[in-house]
C-alpha cells in the first residue's frame with residue numbers, strides 16, 4: 525500500500541500556528557506519511573503587516589514555504605488545517621484559499637478524506653473551539669471524515685482540547701505540551717487514514 529499523504533495547510537501571522545504546523549509535520553512523518561507543508565498567502569495590506577514587526581519578520585522567515593494549491597488537496601489522504609483565531613473564527617487568509625476549492629468540491633474530490641484542525645488564540649476563552657468548529661462546517665460540506673484528537677492519548681489530558689490542538693499565544697510560544705498534542709493529532713489522523721486506505725484497497 526502507498527504511504528498516507530498528508531497536506532498541512534495553515535496560516536500564521538506571528539509564528540504560533542506555524543510552530544504547531546511544524547510539530548504536526550513531525551507527527552505525520554513519524555507515523556510514516558508523506559507530508560506537504562503549505563502556508564496560505566498573506567492578503568493583509570503591507571501597512572498592516574509592517575505595523576507589527578513580529579508579523580513582518582515571520583512573513584519574511586516563512587517566504588520559502590510553498591503556497592497551497594488545489595493539487596495539494598487532491599493529492600492528500602489527510603488534510604490538516606491550522607489558523608489563528610480571528611474574532612472566534614478562522615483567519616481570512618486561510619479562508620481565501622478554502623474558497624478557491626469550488627471546482628474540486630463540485631467534482632466530489634474533497635470527499636472521503638480525513639480532516640482535522642488546530643488553532644491558536646491570545647486568551648484561553650478567546651474562541652479556540654469556535655474556530656475549529658467553524659472549519660469543521662466546511663469539512664461537512666466537503667464530505668470529509670473529521671478525525672478530532674479527542675482524549676485518545678495521555679497528552680490530551682494535559683493539553684485539554686478534544687476538538688483540535690490549540691495554543692494560548694498570550695502565554696508565549698507553544699511549549700512541549702501543545703507541540704506534542706499537535707504531533708499526536710497528526711499521528712492519529714494518519715493512522716485512521718491508513719486504515720481507511722487499507723480497507724478501500726482490500
Ligand SMILES: Cc1cc2nc3c(=O)[nH]c(=O)nc-3n(C[C@H](O)[C@H](O)[C@H](O)COP(=O)(O)O)c2cc1C
Pocket residue numbers: 535536537538539540541542607608609610611612613643644645646647648649650651693
Ligand atoms: C484581527 C484579530 C482578531 C483576533 N481575534 C482573537 C479572538 O477572537 N480571540 C483571541 O483570543 N485572540 C484573538 N486574536 C489574537 C490571535 O488569535 C493571536 O495573535 C494568534 O493566535 C497568534 O497566532 P499566530 O502567531 O500563528 O499568528 C486576534 C488577532 C487579530 C489580529
